[in-house]
Amino acid sequence: MSMTDLTKLSAVEAGRKIAAGQFKSVDLVAAALVRAETLDDRLHAFALRLDEDALAEAKALDAETAEGKSRGPLHGVPVAVKDLCDMAGHPTAAGLPMFRDRTAKADATVVERLRAAGCVIIGKTELSEGALALHHPDVTKPVNPWRDDLWTGSSSSGSGVSVAAGIVPAAIGSDTGGSIRFPALCNGIVGLKPTWGRVSRHGVFPLSWTLDHVGPLARTVEDAAAMLQAIAGRDDNDSTTIPAPVPDYLAATGAGVKGLRIGFDEGYATDGVIPETVAAMKKALASLEGQGATICDYTMPDTSAANAAWTPICLSEAWSVHEELAVDTPEGYSEGFREALAAGKAFTGADYARANLARREFVGALDRVFAEVDLLLVPVTPNPVPTVEEFARICPDPEGLERLIRFTCLYDVSGNPTITLPAGLSETGEPLAFQLVAPRLEEARLFQAGKVVEEAFGFDNLAPLD
Template sequence: MQPYELSLTAAADRIRTRQLSPVELVDSVLDRIERTEPHLRAYVTVTADRARSSARRAEQELSAGRAAGPLPGIPMGLKDMIDVAGVATTGSSRVREGHRADADSTAAARLTAAGAALVGKTHTHEFAYGLTTPQTRNAWDQERVAGGSSGGSAVAVAAGAATFALGTDTGGSIRVPAALNGIVGLKPTYGLVPRHGVTSLSWSLDHVGPLTRTVEDAAAVLAALAGDAPRDPASAPTPSTDRQPDADMDLTGLRVGVPVNYYFDHVDPEVEAAVRRAVDRLAELGAHLVDVEIPMTRYIQAVQWGLMVPEATAYHERTLRSVPERYAADVRILLEAGELMPAGDYLRAQRARTLMRRSWLSTLEEVDVIAAPTVPTTAAKADQPTLTWPDGTVETVSDAYVRLSAPANITGLPALTLPVGHDRAGMPIGMQLMGRPQSEAVLLRAGHAYERTGPPRTLAPVGGTAPDGTAPGGPAAAVDAMTLL
């Protein structure tokens, strides 16, 4: 096994026990980036010198017998919405040409203090305003979308081109690409991870969180990120409970809510079957399954767009008027649409959000976790604009991907996605676990217990030509390499 194939937890353990050098790990990941980038385009920029410097510093601290932090030289990618001093934050947009950040974001500063080594800034759908990240290719099949908006971060982790990465999530932008690329993604409770120094899409919906290979890795990154931050007005106090999942696979007493409406409506049969098998696995581990009805479902899409669109337009007001031609057409249209929304619609969306959050909290008094599909279908073809369901319903790919993710953003509840299998084409399927505010420990415990029942996951089959001559990362290669959990 090459160092780039190691999970965060495994790599950190080997580094602490001097079985692996941080320099070796960073060099291995940088080599992997060089091999995969021509195929995947996960990165806006690669910061090789910076990463090697961080790795050497971690190595020196370890050699001197000093603690090198919980993430000693661990290679990370940061979505290009997250400021790092002296490095561009472009939002994958021509609007930000020539930009350089003056200071680290709180998230970047905390991860650097924990010892992590930045290998690069990852692509996003322009300014995080989309669910496909069109410039980046899916790690399992280059003809399919990466998902978005944190598509570059998800693809980098899935391909071994980063040991972990950070993304942002406004309507599913961590969980959607994580699910479509077969990795773990965590959207924490609103305000738990500071957003100071992170370019905003929609201030009342934005979250920052990790994308990792395993649930245990996600817990380790969250531990380094979470905490009150005075410079973030939405920052939430951090509870004292330990979020690190233990090795106990017994879920006895855990009440898992299984939706009887909404979350299994207009869902691909293979996705539904995989998620229901995963839910049954939780029951085998001791969890008690409870049917739950999701409240206020008819308002979800209207509230999500009613909040996001005007808030995004307000953030981009100046550049939308001065350099509109620098935006991609899909993003510019959405921003211009926001100028036409009446203030009354925005206020009604805020009121509906309050009622929706209250209703969800009431439902979560009956259960500890709600389990559901992360997205209703696996990664779409890159040139596929819409999905048509058996009953004739047509929706855009982006609307389909945001549909099951939006409730956790509207309510601010934590949500974890983890892989639960593949479809017949070899494309990953994700299950989403949602819980009460500040209940990340419960989600991580359940996800970790499930994860430990299956074989170790493989990286996406990227790099070089497959034995049958297909393009790297194509469907045939994916089927050969897939792990059915």
């Protein structure tokens, strides 16, 4: 296979071919590195490249393959991790230039687990400042490979771009208000935000302790399932991780949807939503019903208080993370990030308590919905994918930002898992997507339904860069 053909493979497909001896991990990793070298001066997806380390790891994994050993379906496959994740001996900048010399002493748990699964980490991807909304002015923003003027989805932008550009088939992102789902939407790929506590956050630089989720962005539903399989599970270094056993997520992708109840509240899911997203959701519903799922009406509980709770929770917790540095070295932050931290500082304990009460009430109301249905189908955002310039105007506007994130931040507040599925392109070339939402710890249902929807759309989600 040519180097270009190698970079078009999904992660699971590549792993199968390595296991079958059709090529070696070092061939696949070399192809990824060549593609990164060719494209990243334009796309700026990477904060740090690890070419020599990656090739050495690939050679070691090939030696294991030659001995008949395999670490699993991702053995020898190149991936990338968001530059919030510690890697021993390398900096974790977290989108902050003042952190570029902040060298990690140990690997984050998610990095350890990727390596244990046989993944080869070729680099660390760029992100917005402190994983909030906007990139630091001294950081070169990643560029959307579908259209240069389009937003890349903020925080996990580099991870999304690296997958859509065909540099890696999967990458790690994080999601506090939508930062796995927005890059998935904007870059036309799959994004999986797991249940809060399903994946360890040990060694991952925080934005908001109780809202942060770590999960994969990937080319296919199978790839997302295999990545979650690799990184999920209890971690003694993170007491918030859930001790429940990790199911066989990859097997779930072939389980079908017969008997699954898909909830669709048309009033909620279409309110102010662009017609092309509505049409895509209805196509998805038809495909799920055609494969044996039952489409159920339900009434979404009031979301206004839970959505409003996101800001005081996120920003007050961000202040708690950055307080010492913000006092001692305020010049290390952009003006916008300083303003966000000041807003977090200004929230009172009573504000935070009320926000968490609203969170608990919404979690209970959503649990009652999930007693009646197995999955919800909802938009990612009511808007079309904005341009970079449009997003810069939306971000400081409280009403505009609330509209943009009202279908995403809700499930960070509740901790429910979601999968974002690409649904092709609009007539004007913007990627389309929607999300499925599951009860806590029911990611397997997302993979069951996601695979059916993926096959129905048949969308080639590699951006046309060649």
